[in-house]
Amino acid sequence: MTITSQLTPQRQQSMCQSGIWKNKLLTDYLDDAAFKNGTSIAIVDHNSESGLTNQITYSELSKTSVRISCALFALGIRAGDVVAVQLPNWWHYAAIHLACLRIGAVINPLMPIFRQRELEFMLAFAEAKIFIVPEFFRGFEHETLALSLKEKISTLEHIFVVDGKDEDTSFEKYFTDQSWEEKSDLFESVRNSRPSPDDVIEIMYTSGTTGTPKGVMHTSNTLLSKAELARQLFTLKSSDTIFMGSPLAHQTGFMYAIVLSVFNASKCVLQDIWDPSQALHVINEQGCTITLGSTPFLSDLVVEGKEKVNATCPLRLFLCAGAPIPRVLVEQATKAYPSMYVMSAWGMTEMGIATATYPGDSDEKVIGTDGRALPFQEVRILDSADKVAPHGQEGRLQARCVTSFVGYLKRPTEYGVDEGFWLETGDNARMDEDGYIRITGRSKDIIIRGGENIPVVEVEQLLYRHDAVADVAIVGMPDERLGERSCAFVSFTEGETLSFKGLVDYLKSCDITTQYLPERLEIIDTFPRTMSGKIQKFRLREIAQSLTPQSNND
Numbered sequence: 050m051t052i053t054s055q056l057t058p059q060r061q062q063s064m065c066q067s068g069i070w071k072n073k074l075l076t077d078y079l080d081d082a083a084f085k086n087g088t089s090i091a092i093v094d095h096n097s098e099s100g101l102t103n104q105i106t107y108s109e110l111s112k113t114s115v116r117i118s119c120a121l122f123a124l125g126i127r128a129g130d131v132v133a134v135q136l137p138n139w140w141h142y143a144a145i146h147l148a149c150l151r152i153g154a155v156i157n158p159l160m161p162i163f164r165q166r167e168l169e170f171m172l173a174f175a176e177a178k179i180f181i182v183p184e185f186f187r188g189f190e191h192e193t194l195a196l197s198l199k200e201k202i203s204t205l206e207h208i209f210v211v212d213g214k215d216e217d218t219s220f221e222k223y224f225t226d227q228s229w230e231e232k233s234d235l236f237e238s239v240r241n242s243r244p245s246p247d248d249v250i251e252i253m254y255t256s257g258t259t260g261t262p263k264g265v266m267h268t269s270n271t272l273l274s275k276a277e278l279a280r281q282l283f284t285l286k287s288s289d290t291i292f293m294g295s296p297l298a299h300q301t302g303f304m305y306a307i308v309l310s311v312f313n314a315s316k317c318v319l320q321d322i323w324d325p326s327q328a329l330h331v332i333n334e335q336g337c338t339i340t341l342g343s344t345p346f347l348s349d350l351v352v353e354g355k356e357k358v359n360a361t362c363p364l365r366l367f368l369c370a371g372a373p374i375p376r377v378l379v380e381q382a383t384k385a386y387p388s389m390y391v392m393s394a395w396g397m398t399e400m401g402i403a404t405a406t407y408p409g410d411s412d413e414k415v416i417g418t419d420g421r422a423l424p425f426q427e428v429r430i431l432d433s434a435d436k437v438a439p440h441g442q443e444g445r446l447q448a449r450c451v452t453s454f455v456g457y458l459k460r461p462t463e464y465g466v467d468e469g470f471w472l473e474t475g476d477n478a479r480m481d482e483d484g485y486i487r488i489t490g491r492s493k494d495i496i497i498r499g500g501e502n503i504p505v506v507e508v509e510q511l512l513y514r515h516d517a518v519a520d521v522a523i524v525g526m527p528d529e530r531l532g533e534r535s536c537a538f539v540s541f542t543e544g545e546t547l548s549f550k551g552l553v554d555y556l557k558s559c560d561i562t563t564q565y566l567p568e569r570l571e572i573i574d575t576f577p578r579t580m581s582g583k584i585q586k587f588r589l590r591e592i593a594q595s596l597t598p599q600s601n602n603d
Contacts, residue, residue: 050129050130050131050175050176050204051129052129052155052249052266052458053456053461054247054249054266054268054455054456055455055456055461055464055466056247056268056455056456060470061247061270064270064274064451067425067451069274069277069278069425069451070246070270070273070274070451071246071270071273071277072246072270073246073269073273074150074243074244074246074269074273075146075147075150075269075272075273075308075311075312076114076147076150076151078311078312078314079107079110079111079114079147079311080111081314082107082111082311082314083107083108083110083111083112085314086107086314087106087107087108087111088106088107088108089106089107089314089316090104090105090106090107090316091105091106091107091109091110091143091310091311091316091317092104092105092110092140092143092310092316092317092318092319093105093316093317093318093319093335094138094139094140094318094319094320094321095319095320095321095331096137096139096212096321097137097186097187097321097322098183098184098185098186098212099212103139103140105140105144107314110140110143110144110147110311111147112230113144113148113225114143114144114147114148114151115148115151115230115236115239116148116224116225116227116228116229116230117144117145117148117224117225117229118147118148118149118151118152118239119229119230119232119235119236119239120148120223120224120227120229121148121149121152121154121179122152122235122238122239122242123229123232123235124179124206124207126149126152126154126178126179127152127153127154127242128152128153128154128242128244128248129153129154129155129248129249130154130155130178130179131154131155131156131157131175131176131177131178131179131252132145132149132154132155132156132157132177132178132179132181133157133159133171133172133175133177133179133180133181134146134156134157134158134159134180134181134298135158135159135160135161135163135168135180135181135182135183135191135195135298136161136181136182136183136211136297136298137161137183137186137296137297137321137322138293138294138296138297138302138306138319138320138321139183139211139319139321140319141181141211141220142158142297142303142307143307143311143317145181146251146303146307147311149250150244150250150269151239151242151243152239152242152244153242153243153244153248153250155249155250155251155252156250156251156252157171157175157177157251157252157253157254157264158251158253158297158298158299158303159171159172159254159298160296160298160299160562161183161186161187161191161296161298162562162563162564163562164194164560164561164562165194165197165198165560166559166560166561166562167262167561167562168194168198169198169201169202170262171254171262171264172198172202172204172205173201173202173204173205174262174264174458174459175252175264175458176204177202177204177205178204178205178206178207179205179206179207179208179209180195180198180199180205180207180208180209181208181209181210181211181220182194182195182208182209182210182211183210183211183212184210184211184212184213184214186321187322191210192208192210192213192215192218195208195210196208196218209223209224244269246268246269246270246273247268247269247270247455248268248269249266249267249268249455250267250268250269250272251266251267251272251303252264252265252266252458253265253267253300253303253398255397255398255399255502261504261506261507262504263457263458263460263463264457264458264459264460265300265398265399265454265457265458266454266455266456266457266458267454267455268455271400271451271452271453271454271455272304272308272452273308273312274425274451274452275304275308275309275400275401275402275452276304276308276309276312276313277312278401278402278423278424278425278426278451278452279305279309279401279402280309280312280313281423281424282392282402282405282407282423283339283366283368285309285313285315285339286313286315287313287314287315288315289313289315289338289339290315290316290317290318290335290336290337290338290339290363291305291306291309291310291315291316291317291318291337291338291339291340292317292318292320292328292331292332292335292337292339292340292364293305293306293317293318293319293320293340293341294320294323294328294340294342294346295341295342295343295346295500297319299500299501300398300401301341301342301343301370301500304401305341305368306319316335318331318332318335318337323346323349325349325350325352325353326353328349328350328353329350329353329354329359329362332362332363332364333361333362333363336363337363337364338363338364338365338366339364339365339366339367339368340364340366340367340368341367341368341369341370342367342368342369342371342500343369343370343371343372343499343500343532344369344371344372344373344374344375344378344499344500344530344531344532345499345500345530345531345532346369347367347369347374347378347382347391348378348529348530349530350367350382350385350386351378351381351382351385354385354386355381355384355385359385359386359387360387360388362386362388362389363388364386364388364389365388365389365390366389366390366392367382367389367390367391367392368392368394368402368405369391369392369393369394370393370394370395370396370402370419370500371497371499371500371532372497372499372500372531372532372533373488373532374391374393374415374416375416375529376412376416379391379412379415379416390408391415392405392406392407392408392415392420393405393406393414393415393416393418393419393420394406394419394420395419395420395486395488397448397474398454399453399454399472399474400426400448400450400452400453400454400472401450401452402423403422403423403426403428403448403450403452404419404420404421404422404423404426404428404485404486405419405420405421405423406418406420406421406485407420407421414483414485417487418481418485418486418487419478419485419486419487419488420485420486421483421484421485421486422484425450425451425452426448426449426450426451426452427448427449427450428446428447428448428449428478428480428486429446429447429449429471429480430442430443430444430445430446430447430478430479430480430486431444431445431447432444438479438480440479440480440481440482441479441480441481442479443477443478443479443489443490444477444478444479445473445474445476445477446474446476446477446478446486446488447471447472447473447474448471448472448474449469449470449471449472450472453466453470453472476488476490477489477490496523496524496525496533496534496535497525497532497533498525498528498531498532498533498534498535498564499530499531499532500532501564503523503535503564503565504565505523505524505535507565508523508535508537508556508561508565508566508567509521509522509523511556511559511561512537512539512552512555512556515547515552515555516542516545517541517542517545517546517547518539518540518541518542518547519540519541519542520539520540520576520584521537521538521539521540522537522538522576522584522586522589523535523536523537523538523567524536524538524586524589524590524593525590525593526568526569526593526594526596526597526598527593527594528598534568534569534598535565535566535567535568535569536567536568536569536570536571536589536593536596537552537567537569537570537571538571538573538576538589538592539552539570539571539572539573540572540573540574540575540576541572546572547570548570549569549570549599549600552567552570553566553567568598568599569596569597569598569599570599571592571593571596576589577589
């Protein structure tokens with residue numbers, strides 16, 4: 050597949066002149082770390098399926114990535130070909146990405162929670178040639194689903210299964226058990242396949258304003274500039290250890306575990322199933338100093354640690370983004386972990402962290418704002434007349450970042466960047482006199498549940514297909530732990546009705562991801578509407594403020 054980005058020569062020249070784009074690849078940093086201190090630990094993970102803990106050095110990671118890259122090349126994978134990966138937080142993610150990078154292939158991380166409906170669209174849209182999955186994870190047979198998808202998607206040529214028992218699809222038997230790098234012709238071909246730092250190397254799906262997933266495209270220059278800014282923001286040293294419980298198929302996990310740790314030659318510790326008790330044990334055992342995640346992760350760690358003061362806990366920084374941080378949570382976190390600073394931040398898959406609070410900022414800034422722009426990152430608030438809004442006034446949030454993506458896969462018209470490189474974020478915000486912003490709402494129609502975007506329009510469209518549903522609107526209702534949960538307001542056709550359990554069962558029959566299911570049904574006779582007939586969702590959100598989730602057993 051030929052991948053076309055929206056990176057212009059003007060932007061490329063400007064970013065390189067700034068010094069933040071260094072025209073290097075992550076494999077350059079990997080190989081350098083392997084050469085200088087190859088025995089240093091790169092990744093520690095625990096495979097919940099096998100029960101095994103794996104520890105990979107930088108030398109081993111470098112050699113394994115070369116072996117996998119030669120194996121990919123032998124399969125016919127070339128620059129621009131998409132390798133889709135639906136794995137838990139295991140070491141394989143880093144090795145596969147680095148292997149793809151060596152030959153210019155594009156990694157497409159996919160959440161383990163995705164099922165047939167989401168995967169069939171995403172794999173076909175990206176024209177993935179290879180799909181790598183676990184045999185089982187959390188009781189689900191990923192191999193069976195992957196093989197069925199291969200029969201439906203014409204571009205999907207190969208399925209490989211980590212820890213698989215079938216020799217024809219075993220990831221280990223093909224990729225890691227054979228010494229592909231010893232075949233001189235393959236090794237030389239890989240050496241000659243080095244991509245440009247401006248080639249697309251990652252496609253990460255995100256929910257857009259239409260509810261249809263969009264493939265955000267990043268290059269080595271955009272990803273590594275994120276790593277450089279994060280290193281500065283975190284005052285990161287090679288002795289720091291990054292703990293990651295967020296999925297590697299999210300940009301938070303992928304970027305700040307895989308990319309940042311290799312860039313900084315640091316150790317990264319992965320957890321494949323979130324468990325706060327186990328997380329705290331691993332953090333202490335492995336000496337983890339930094340972690341990133343949405344508010345629920347912080348909340349769970351606080352609950353786990355609030356019975357005792359963790360004076361010896363090595364965590365010094367928790368970057369929290371995805372939902373506002375309640376004041377009481379920051380207070381509890383400080384009490385439970387006296388050495389840990391809670392950093393509030395805002396960002397998107399499209400550009401990573403754009404704003405953040407800084408050590409030394411007051412509690413008011415940490416709790417009441419989403420931070421100020423990082424170096425080389427800019428944000429501004431525009432009013433309805435497209436003028437910069439006065440301090441304190443709500444308006445449209447725009448961002449202009451060195452880390453910004455280079456377009457949406459196959460959707461050039463949706464690349465909302467103007468001639469001045471300002472991106473329409475789809476968020477509303479206000480800015481104080483110190484340059485700190487606060488996200489006040491979203492113009493794009495999504496709900497963020499525990500840091501996971503729910504494509505509202507897609508779920509609504511499925512419900513509209515039910516014979517009993519006359520009208521539907523899904524909005525977020527506040528949740529202390531997850532930030533938001535979804536509530537479906539529904540009116541029924543005359544003589545028809547549907548219970549909450551019936552609604553959930555119907556959506557499950559549509560093969561929708563469990564996390565996208567509404568968690569409450571509110572029956573409404575007449576929707577509040579504008580003069581033009583559009584449903585006034587803000588009024589429904591007001592109603593939802595006092596609602597709570599319900600069981601689907603009723």
